[in-house]
Amino acid sequence: LEPDEVKKRLIKKDVRVLDTGITHGTITAILNQKKFEITTLRKDVSTDGRHANVQFTLNWEEDALRRDFTINAIYADIEGRIFDPLNGISDLRNGKVKFIGSSKERIQEDYLRILRYFRFFTQYSKADHDQDIIKSIKQNINGLNKISNERIFDELKKILSLKNLSSLFSNEQSKHIMLNIFPQLKFCERLENFNNLNQKLKDSYTYKLILSLLIVDQTDNYEFFCYKYKISNNIKNKFKNISENFENLKNKKFYSEENIKKLIYFIDKD
Secondary structure (H helix, E strand, O other): OOHHHHHHHHHHOOOEEEEEEHHHOEEEEEEOOEEEEEEOOEEEEEEOEOOEEEEEOOOHHHHHHOOOEHHHOOEEOOOOOEEOOOOHHHHHHOOOOOEOOOHHHHHHHEOOHHHHHHHHHHHHOOOOOOHHHHHHHHHHHHHHHHOOHHHHHHHHHHHHOOOOHHHHHHOHHHHHHHHHHOOOOOOOOHHHHHHOOOHHHHOOOOHHHHHHHHHOOOOOHHHHHHHHOOOOHHHHHHHHHHHHOHHHHHHOOOOOHHHHHHHHHHHHOO
């Protein structure tokens, strides 16, 4: 069913509907205060590195081929039957993060896929980077300039929330590219100290704490980042407070459990 027909049927049943991205095939149904995205099968007609013009289809394989990675092209019906046209389950089991078809073409369809690659690689990969993928990323990295800073920061927040984030920066190729994109994340070595904390404490942090560890010192390093990515004044002021007291924190073992507990409370409270 095309989005307009899905919407009409839901409204007929008194289900509230949001036009989340109806031109791209997606609407959101709200049931019992929960949101459910419903997307019609699509195939790409044209892309510009940011968005795609789509045509609706009845073909599941055509829909799969427009996606980014094989592990993101796995389908299940309401009875739990799996449709896996691109062997994504096998890649998931083997820890392989693979673009569908040409990595260069997939990236040029939406340059944000560069960051999505590093997120999924950090989460799922059991092997080193495919050098063809790294080559495609390096050749197209400037395409991120076409992407809004809002979309870029939304993806970065997901990366910073990964529990094994330090592995992203311990890999020299990943580290080099990430610092090329986000040069203000220059204190990534601090993640090694953070990893030495007890697990319960680490489980209580949010991306904001990790971001503060990566960008804040006694200089104005954090200010440019906050300006570029339109960080809220609330968070920016907290970073400013840490920066102004950085030397004091540093002298008292910045990464001690006591200080981290204080930072978690200070940064994450409203």
